[in-house]
Amino acid sequence: MINKKEIIIIFILIIIAFIRFFFFIPEPPLYTKAIDMMVEVEGVVDDIPDVRLYNQQIILKPTDQKINILLIVSNDIEISYGDKIKVKGILKEPDNFLTESGKEFNYKRYLANQDIYFIIKNPEIEIISKGNANYLKLILFKIRSSFSKNINKVISAPESSLSNGLILGERGGFDSETKQEFIRTGTIHIVALSGYNITIVSEGVMKVFSLIFSQTLSIIFGLIVIILFIIMSGASATAIRAGIMATIMLFGRMTGRIYDAGRALVITALLMITYDPRVVLNISFQLSFLATFGVLFITPKVISWVYFLPIRFKIREITATTIAATMSVLPLLMYSTGVLSLVSLPANILILPLIPPTMLFSFLTGLLGYISPFLTLPFAYVSHLLLFYMLSVIHFFASLPFASLNITNFPIIITLFLYVILIYWVFKKDNK
Secondary structure: OOOHHHHHHHHHHHHHHHHHHHHOOOOOOHHHHHOOOEEEEEEEEOOOOEEOOOOEEEEEEEOOOOOEEEEEEOOOOOOOOOOEEEEEEEEEOOOOEEOOOOOEEOHHHHHHOOOEEEEEEOOEEEEEEOOOOOHHHHHHHHHHHHHHHHHHHHOOOOHHHHHHHHHHOOOOOOOHHHHHHHHHOOOHHHHOOOHHHHHHHHHHHHHHHHOOOOHHHHHHHHHHHHHHHHHHOOOOHHHHHHHHHHHHHHHHHHHOOOOOHHHHHHHHHHHHHHHOHHHHHOHHHHHHHHHHHHHHHHHHHHHHHHOOOOOHHHHHHHHHHHHHHHHHHHHHHHHHOOEEEOOHHHHHHHHHHHHHHHHHHHHHHHHHOOOOHHHHHHHHHHHHHHHHHHHHHHHHHHHOOOOEEEOOOOOHHHHHHHHHHHHHHHHOOOOO
């Protein structure tokens, strides 16, 4: 039960969230008068470039401004995080667009949540200087870039793209057809650096450090590694949510307190909303929160549905958690994407058990690449086989004529009604 102290803390956090939203969230500058005009802007590259198949997207923070501009440039241009550059091009506002399912994607709001209000495509770029940014992030992003290159040297595409997606959350290396296959099979979460991936990393780090250090030291080092890993991966809403929950769990271990995952989920959501209330509109945050809710509270109710499955290799557990997570995110997915995957359950059951070993061998491939590409070959070969299998499963299920249904107009009222029913079913008392 929630006590009075917790109610007071929740109330204070909500008040802080309102204050931040109305007084500290950046507003777009007076650049609106220059829309569709040639402009010249000077600023610093504020994040690691998002390299796609045909171009790269760069976030530019103009000098003395609190907003960002999205630059879409050719892959031939070499730009890094922290570069101070001068940009010349046509200033545009982002436009919403229709997805392949016929659903409108609110691209303008998606970018505004990142303080991005304008776009410049194919600008002229002049690099003024390098290294004008946070030193820690600069080092971590360089490690991420070199690590990704080590993998790309010995694992061919699209397997290398999936490997980078599993470890670093990168999705830019896939073509549009492959991305749609992930969506149709309900497996896009495996390359979104979800809580599942963060959990694998945190548990692996803890096991390694526990072999050398005491429990307290291994927890402290584990916390440091998790925080650095989240920063290096780009600090998405999903990764931050998983990182905060993992941090709460490790602090609980260190202080000898019982870890209540449900309470940790609520605390995490409140902290993230307090820091930036706009995260509520972030679809990644919404799906991550709901999926975790499903795993924590729905899994115990559906585990009896799959009692006939073997416990070995965690087949029963994976099936139950997959069903639970699917049930919790399904209404939101139908409302936001307009896609109902009918093969999500079997596809995830065949893929999820192989994610931990795939991440392990991919990690060793990238790590040993700093020493010698020759040393990476055995690990790269195993990684390639596992990655090829996962992509083959996704391609097979996506090619089925009944893989998914397009629901372009799924009302928000029905979405909310389904969640009311789901919450009632989860928390109602069992009379038996």
